[in-house]
Amino acid sequence: MNSAKAELLEVRKLCLKIxxxxxxxxxxxxxxxxxKSDEKVQTSTGSGGLEATVxxxxRIQKEIDKAMSLYISERQQIIDRIHQTxxxxxxxxxxxxxxxxxxxxAIKREMHYEVSYLRKLHVKALNAYIKIMR
Incomplete structure (x- = not known):
């Protein structure tokens, strides 16, 4: 069950990373x-600080793009598996x-179930998800 939970939590981890x-x-x-503001005042022509920052x-933008691509792909795969339960x-x-x-x-308020029932339902849903993972 932990592997199913870990896979499902991967979407949230990727979102947090982004x-x-x-x-x-x-x-x-x-x-x-x-x-840029400081350089307008300074008389030196060097902009090493600015270049390094840019x-x-x-580099970070490329990492964001890569993480977004992975996030979208992983999220869709997990949604597809969830819908196979x-x-x-x-x-x-x-x-x-x-x-x-x-x-x-929050789920309790939306689905109108008690939390204790939702927890039991969650375990059953995870078990169904595990069967799909195999």
């Missing part, structure tokens, strides 16, 4: 703006929990 890379890129954009920003309730629980990243409390 978010963090995006934040890093935004941080570098701020640095770039500051460097190169790093470009044999009950609509399983599909809803797995999709809401792993694709939408919702807590059992």
């Amino acid at each position: 978010y963090q890379l995006y934040r890093e890129k935004e941080s570098l954009l701020g640095i770039t703006r500051n460097i 190169l790093e920003r470009d 044999d009950k609509e309730e399983y599909i809803q629980v797995l999709y809401k929990r792993y694709i939408e990243g919702k807590s059992f409390e």
Whole structure:
């Protein structure tokens, strides 16, 4: 069951990675703006700081693009597997929990089930997902 859960959680991990890379890129954009402002005041012609920052920003953008491509592919594969489970309730629980990243409390409000029942349903849904993984 842990391998199924790990696979399902991979989508959220990729999403988090993309978010963090995006934040890093935004941080570098701020640095770039500051460097450009500082250079207008300075008399030297060197822009090594700016060039290095721009190169790093470009490297991060390539990493974001690569991670996005992987995220889209992995997400779709997992959604397809979720939809192969044999009950609509399983599909809803797995999709809401792993694709939408919702807590059992949030799922409870949407599906109108008790959390204890949702946890049992979640285990059954994971077992159904494991059968599909094989």
